[in-house]
Amino acid sequence: MAEPIVLRHRALPELDRLEVYRKNGGYQAFEKAVRSQTPEAVIQLVKDSGLRGRGGAGFPTGVKWSFLTPGVFPRYVVANADESEPGTFKDREIMERNPFQFLEGVAICAYAAQANVAYVYCRGEFWDLTGELDRKIAELERAGLLGEHLFGTDYSLRIHTHLGAGAYICGEETALLESLEGKLGQPRLRPPFPAAEGLYGKPTVVNNVETLANLPPILERGADWYRSVGTKQSPGTKVFSLSGHVERPGNVELPLGTTFRELIFEHGGGIPGGKAIKAILPAGASAPILPAADDVLDSGMDYESLAALGSALGSASIIVLDETVNIAWAEAKITDFFEHESCGKCTPCREGTYWMKHILGRLMGGEARSEDIELLQSVGSGIRGKCLCALGDFAALAVTSGIERFGTDFEIHAVNGR
Amino acid sequence: MALAQKHRAEIHAILAKYPPEHKRSAVMALLYLAQREYGHLDRQAIAEVADLLELEPTEVGSLIGFYTLYHDRPGPSYRLQVCTDLPCALRGAEHFVQELRRSLGVAESELTTDGQFAIEEVKCLAACDRVPVFQLQEPGGIHYYENQTLETALAVVGELRGGAPRG
Numbered sequence: 001m002a003e004p005i006v007l008r009h010r011a012l013p014e015l016d017r018l019e020v021y022r023k024n025g026g027y028q029a030f031e032k033a034v035r036s037q038t039p040e041a042v043i044q045l046v047k048d049s050g051l052r053g054r055g056g057a058g059f060p061t062g063v064k065w066s067f068l069t070p071g072v073f074p075r076y077v078v079a080n081a082d083e084s085e086p087g088t089f090k091d092r093e094i095m096e097r098n099p100f101q102f103l104e105g106v107a108i109c110a111y112a113a114q115a116n117v118a119y120v121y122c123r124g125e126f127w128d129l130t131g132e133l134d135r136k137i138a139e140l141e142r143a144g145l146l147g148e149h150l151f152g153t154d155y156s157l158r159i160h161t162h163l164g165a166g167a168y169i170c171g172e173e174t175a176l177l178e179s180l181e182g183k184l185g186q187p188r189l190r191p192p193f194p195a196a197e198g199l200y201g202k203p204t205v206v207n208n209v210e211t212l213a214n215l216p217p218i219l220e221r222g223a224d225w226y227r228s229v230g231t232k233q234s235p236g237t238k239v240f241s242l243s244g245h246v247e248r249p250g251n252v253e254l255p256l257g258t259t260f261r262e263l264i265f266e267h268g269g270g271i272p273g274g275k276a277i278k279a280i281l282p283a284g285a286s287a288p289i290l291p292a293a294d295d296v297l298d299s300g301m302d303y304e305s306l307a308a309l310g311s312a313l314g315s316a317s318i319i320v321l322d323e324t325v326n327i328a329w330a331e332a333k334i335t336d337f338f339e340h341e342s343c344g345k346c347t348p349c350r351e352g353t354y355w356m357k358h359i360l361g362r363l364m365g366g367e368a369r370s371e372d373i374e375l376l377q378s379v380g381s382g383i384r385g386k387c388l389c390a391l392g393d394f395a396a397l398a399v400t401s402g403i404e405r406f407g408t409d410f411e412i413h414a415v416n417g418r
Numbered sequence: 419m420a421l422a423q424k425h426r427a428e429i430h431a432i433l434a435k436y437p438p439e440h441k442r443s444a445v446m447a448l449l450y451l452a453q454r455e456y457g458h459l460d461r462q463a464i465a466e467v468a469d470l471l472e473l474e475p476t477e478v479g480s481l482i483g484f485y486t487l488y489h490d491r492p493g494p495s496y497r498l499q500v501c502t503d504l505p506c507a508l509r510g511a512e513h514f515v516q517e518l519r520r521s522l523g524v525a526e527s528e529l530t531t532d533g534q535f536a537i538e539e540v541k542c543l544a545a546c547d548r549v550p551v552f553q554l555q556e557p558g559g560i561h562y563y564e565n566q567t568l569e570t571a572l573a574v575v576g577e578l579r580g581g582a583p584r585g
Contacts, residue, residue, distance in 0.1 A: 165488055
């Protein structure tokens with residue numbers, strides 16, 4: 001396995017202790033940046049590294065930072081630690097086991113953005129983890145690595161945690177900002193994007209935990225080194241959260257472009273009970289399902305390859321389904337999830353997920369006709385492209401891709417019902 | 419203003435995280451504080467939080483229905499919230515929750531006879547590699563219990579009851 005960049009705690013015991021983290025080079029990148037590099041130089045370096053957002057969208061991180069409206073202050077940085085995508089559990093491991101690399105990444109991002117305050121928005125379920133982060137932040141302040149006049153310069157930075165309270169939608173960056181402002185966590189109309197008008201209407205960078213944890217090694221070792229890992233268009237490693245029907249579920253950090261086959265059969269130990277693999281959800285609930293044919297298994301896991309397969313890498317939460325799974329059942333579970341998590345702001349998503357849930361319920365209860373499958377597709381197309389955020393699209397694509405790629409799994413229930 | 423008097427220092431620390439002109443941001447943390455104090459968020463608790471932040475009670479109250487970890491009615495002391503989302507369901511979580519309910523003699527949306535526990539099903543908890551998993555929500559916090567079996571889960575319940583584990 002390649003050298004870990006983000007899950008370094010797996011190679012270095014007790015990396016969650018500040019003295020151990022510092023002994024292994026921790027906070028040198030942040031200190032060097034604050035002392036001797038301009039914010040523009042840091043942004044350029046991150047652009048050159050090709051780092052792309054690890055929360056799901058895959059947007060180039062340095063480019064996102066460069067959109068901050070010039071000359072407008074204060075600015076804010078927000079770490080998106082609302083990790084709630086079904087099948088995703090990577091940010092939690094990073095914050096629990098390698099918290100200082102994450103917090104140094106927040107600090108580097110804040111310096112590049114010229115922000116003096118950063119928030120870490122944690123999902124409410126991460127209650128104990130958030131308490132631990134608070135203690136780490138206090139420790140950093142005592143060590144002079146956060147606070148006023150850092151390293152004898154004019155730069156000051158405070159990091160605060162903010163606890164959510166159970167709402168998947170708050171992982172969407174504008175809904176997160178609304179929630180952080182004390183309002184209902186519902187997405188905003190864009191533009192303006194957060195880089196122009198974010199938290200409290202000020203220029204704001206929102207980055208995922210894993211994205212931020214990549215920053216200290218990139219600053220330390222340079223853009224060329226980072227580009228030597230992964231693929232040309234998707235540089236670096238990715239933490240793949242592997243779950244479902246595999247012998248060894250868990251997080252695996254691998255270069256982007258590694259094949260599904262290597263992840264599932266080598267690192268994950270294959271399918272339990274000698275069963276055959278049937279399908280893969282490459283991005284949790286939020287990307288079209290893929291039949292586990294050879295061309296898919298031998299495909300690289302990177303942003304471009306997944307798009308070419310008609311799906312998406314998203315946050316790289318790989319859920320494996322074996323031959324015993326009925327895909328209509330799986331998509332009904334996913335639809336339950338989206339119906340529950342729809343924030344209710346956009347009518348197509350609010351009503352559409354409700355109707356898809358009920359039609360799928362009828363189907364699974366053996367009370368549907370084959371016309372209901374067409375009805376599902378029609379409701380799906382009534383949602384797609386008609387909402388403020390991607391939740392509605394994800395919900396629709398789950399069902400329509402399931403029907404397109406595993407139609408008989410749906411028909412079998414309709415036939416039984418009629 | 420029981421909260422304001424009793425928890426002055428904690429409220430001050432919460433408000434200090436946000437710019438003074440944006441103290442509305444503190445509403446989520448203050449709702450958790452009120453829920454810890456009162457067990458649930460009734461009209462009086464909402465009014466107190468609204469008062470602290472100079473908001474209308476409806477602006478505070480609307481959040482409670484939106485976010486699943488706030489409760490507006492008196493409930494059990496402990497909510498065992500088992501994830502039965504897709505990745506957990508693939509690894510037996512639905513069976514686990516049925517067994518747990520059967521062992522405790524409760525149906526869905528019922529409380530145990532002592533009124534102390536509810537077994538709820540929740541969406542993904544970001545612990546899909548450690549199934550079955552539940553979080554224990556009590557007024558004072560939320561804690562994870564991973565890689566559970568029926569026996570370990572019942573032991574947790576037994577410990578919280580202060581007696582010997584059942585079964």
